Amino acid sequence: MFAAASQPPLNPPVLLPDTLTKVYWFVGLLLLQVVLLDHIALLGYAIPMPYVYFFCLLPTNTPRWVYVATGFALGLLIDVFTATPGVGAAACCATGLAAPYLLQLFAPSGYAFDEPFVPSSRTMEWMPFLRFAVSLVLLNCFLYFLLEAFTLMYFGRLLLTTLLSTLLSTAFIAAIEKLRAATARPRGLNA
Amino acid sequence: MRNLLLFLQRYTHILLFLVLELVSLALLFSYGRKQGTAFFNATGTVVGGINSLWADAAAYSHLREVNTRLEDENTRLKMQNDALRQMVDEQRHTPTATEQRLADVLKKYPLIPAKVTSNEQRADRLNHLIINRGRNDGVRDGMGVVGGGGVVGVVAEASANYALVVPVTHQRSAISCRLRGTGWFGYLVWEGGSKLTAYLDDIPRYADVTRGMAVETSGYSDIFPPGIFVGNVLAVGSGPDGQSLRLTVHLATDFSNLRDVSVVGNIARSQTDTLRNHAAFNEGVLEKK
Numbered sequence: 001m002f003a004a005a006s007q008p009p010l011n012p013p014v015l016l017p018d019t020l021t022k023v024y025w026f027v028g029l030l031l032l033q034v035v036l037l038d039h040i041a042l043l044g045y046a047i048p049m050p051y052v053y054f055f056c057l058l059p060t061n062t063p064r065w066v067y068v069a070t071g072f073a074l075g076l077l078i079d080v081f082t083a084t085p086g087v088g089a090a091a092c093c094a095t096g097l098a099a100p101y102l103l104q105l106f107a108p109s110g111y112a113f114d115e116p117f118v119p120s121s122r123t124m125e126w127m128p129f130l131r132f133a134v135s136l137v138l139l140n141c142f143l144y145f146l147l148e149a150f151t152l153m154y155f156g157r158l159l160l161t162t163l164l165s166t167l168l169s170t171a172f173i174a175a176i177e178k179l180r181a182a183t184a185r186p187r188g189l190n191a
Numbered sequence: 192m193r194n195l196l197l198f199l200q201r202y203t204h205i206l207l208f209l210v211l212e213l214v215s216l217a218l219l220f221s222y223g224r225k226q227g228t229a230f231f232n233a234t235g236t237v238v239g240g241i242n243s244l245w246a247d248a249a250a251y252s253h254l255r256e257v258n259t260r261l262e263d264e265n266t267r268l269k270m271q272n273d274a275l276r277q278m279v280d281e282q283r284h285t286p287t288a289t290e291q292r293l294a295d296v297l298k299k300y301p302l303i304p305a306k307v308t309s310n311e312q313r314a315d316r317l318n319h320l321i322i323n324r325g326r327n328d329g330v331r332d333g334m335g336v337v338g339g340g341g342v343v344g345v346v347a348e349a350s351a352n353y354a355l356v357v358p359v360t361h362q363r364s365a366i367s368c369r370l371r372g373t374g375w376f377g378y379l380v381w382e383g384g385s386k387l388t389a390y391l392d393d394i395p396r397y398a399d400v401t402r403g404m405a406v407e408t409s410g411y412s413d414i415f416p417p418g419i420f421v422g423n424v425l426a427v428g429s430g431p432d433g434q435s436l437r438l439t440v441h442l443a444t445d446f447s448n449l450r451d452v453s454v455v456g457n458i459a460r461s462q463t464d465t466l467r468n469h470a471a472f473n474e475g476v477l478e479k480k
Contacts, residue, residue, distance in 0.1 A: 064204035072211040079218070086219030086226075090212055097208045147219060150226040 025057050030074065034081035037172070045157075046164030049144065050172035051078065052092065052136045055099040056129075061116035064100050071096025084148060091143035098139055106132040121177050130174065137169040138162070289420050289443060290339055296418045297337065301456035303328055305336075307449050308353070316362040316383045320344065322452060325352040333414060335455040340443035341420040342366060342408060343452050354454070359421075360386050360446045367412045368421050371405040373398070379406070379421060379440065386446040389422070391438040392430055400427050406440050415455065 029051040037048045051074055055067060075092030079085050103119055106128050117123045119132060142162045149158055199206070219226045305328075309321035324330045326349045336343040336356050344358035345366070357364050360381045368391055369376035377393035391406055404424045410417025426439040 065207045068204050068208045068211060072215070075215070076218075085222035086215040086217070087223065090215035090219065093208060093211045093215060097204065147226070150223075150229050 022054075022057055026054060026070070026074065029054050030077055033078055038078075038082050040168075042164065042168060045161045046168055048168035048172050049137065049141060049165060050169045050176065052095055052099075052140045052169070053133070053173045053176055055096060055136060056119050056133065056173075056177075058099075059116045059118045060100075060103065062100075064097070067096040067099050068093055069096075071099075087144060087147045090147055091140050094143055095136055095140040099136060102132055102135045102139075106135065121181050129177070130170070133173045133177075134166065134170050137173065138166045141165040141169065289341070292418075293337065293339075293341065293420055296416060297453070297455065300416055301329075303330055303454040303456060305330075305354075305452050305454055307452060310446070310449055312386075316360075316381075318358060318360050318446075319347070320356040320358055320449070320452075322354050322356055322454070323352070324454060325350045325354050327351050329456060330354045330454050331456075335408075335415040335419075336452050337415075337419055337455060338444045338449055338452045340445070341422065342415060343444055343446075343449065345414055346454065356452075358446055359389055359442060359444070366415070366421070367409045368406050369409040369417075370394070370398070370400065370424070371407050371418075373404075375400075376409045376411065377435070377438075387442050388425065389440050389442055391424075391440050392435065394430075394436040394438055396434065396436055398436060400424060400436060400438060402426065406438070 033049065033051045037050070040048060042048075054070065054074060058067065058070075072089050072093040075088035075090070078092075079088040082088070107119075107124065119129060121129045123129075124132065142158075145158050145161050145165070146152075152158070303324050305322040305324040307320050308323045310318075311320070312318050320336075320343070322330075322336070330346055330349045332346055332349055334346045336346060336358075342359060344356045344361070344364065346354045347357045348355045359366065359379060362381060362383065365378045365380055367376060368379045370391075375394050375398045377391045379389050379391050381389040394400060402424055406421040406424065408415035408417055408419040408421060420443050422440040422442040422444075424438050425441040428437045428439060430437040
């Protein structure tokens with residue numbers, strides 16, 4: 001059931017290609033966001049933001065500061081392209097901080113973190129994985145739109161935007177995950 | 192130290208998170224138009240409040256200096272106000288009956304207006320005044336000095352620009368005076384004490400003197416023209432020799448508060464001098480003959 005249990009330990013020869021792969025994913029998600037998804041404004045304001053999927057690529061033994069730092073970097077780069085300085089960075093950085101805790105929360109019950117695993121539909125089953133992804137996206141979207149609006153005056157509208165965006169983002173993440181799972185090589189992305 | 196390092200190691204991600212969030216928010220507030228405005232609106236209130244508090248404190252600490260300046264200005268304005276009020280009073284002043292009469296009496300005489308620059312009150316009763324007119328202004332020794340209320344004194348010595356006046360309130364001052372409306376005359380002397388009272392001696396015992404009668408200059412000396420008001424009879428007493436009356440006179444001039452006076456240039460005096468000279472000359476001529 002848990003493929004992670006059978007995966008080889010992360011040692012230097014494996015780590016380097018893994019890191020490179022993550023860089024590809026990082027760039028890929030970034031480009032997807034700024035080139036395509038940022039131009040989708042469904043119903044006027046819902047923007048799919050599946051880039052938090054990047055946190056799903058980090059194995060559970062990743063130092064937590066890496067989540068924070070990569071989250072910040074990802075958000076900042078997106079900000080550069082969308083001319084929303086600091087908004088994405090702050091939101092994604094906070095999401096990065098929360099990611100490991102959320103993962104603990106939604107990890108399959110009884111799972112001990114003794115052996116690292118990469119969260120995915122295969123390691124966690126679909127529903128737990130989707131719950132984890134939804135929580136990440138929800139948090140990120142909420143913070144993003146809150147900071148962008150910078151007021152609680154239009155709270156209803158904020159919630160609507162957040163929910164719609166979360167819905168869209170989750171759909172995108174599920175699609176990506178489905179694709180990845182379908183095309184995954186046995187050792188591919190450690191998943 | 193070790194604990195600190197352990198702590199830092201354990202919470203690296205939290206610290207990093209805080210730092211990066213600060214950076215993000217800094218970016219947000221400095222480049223985000225809407226957020227920056229909102230941020231500065233909020234902080235502006237706080238900063239404005241602090242600034243105004245600071246300004247208040249600064250103002251409070253400057254109060255002493257401000258107070259000193261205000262006091263200086265106040266003093267200056269008060270002095271100015273006094274000066275102006277005095278000028279207004281001088282302009283508005285309606286002369287009293289005494290002053291009117293005095294002015295009438297003095298109309299025939301050249302007057303040299305002067306101001307009292309020194310009014311010395313001495314323990315030995317030899318008081319004197321100094322006025323700011325001297326020989327250059329025509330003041331000569333022996334000229335009379337009158338004030339608004341009446342007789343002031345006699346010029347004892349005149350320098351180029353100042354003159355020393357022996358006032359009525361000088362122990363050796365003796366001015367020939369008479370009771371207005373009668374022929375009785377005597378000498379006005381002062382013996383210390385109040386500057387408002389002097390004595391008129393040498394009035395015969397049989398003179399019908401009542402309290403309140405006016406005392407004026409007799410004109411028997413060349414110093415004052417006749418009829419200048421001196422004061423009123425306050426009390427009728429017996430003279431030191433027992434042969435005459437001694438009248439206590441309430442002086443019309445307040446010597447404690449004397450500012451504007453006039454020196455009386457006596458024309459008659461020059462005429463009398465001329466007569467005396469003529470007499471002396473004639474006597475000399477007669478002797479020569």
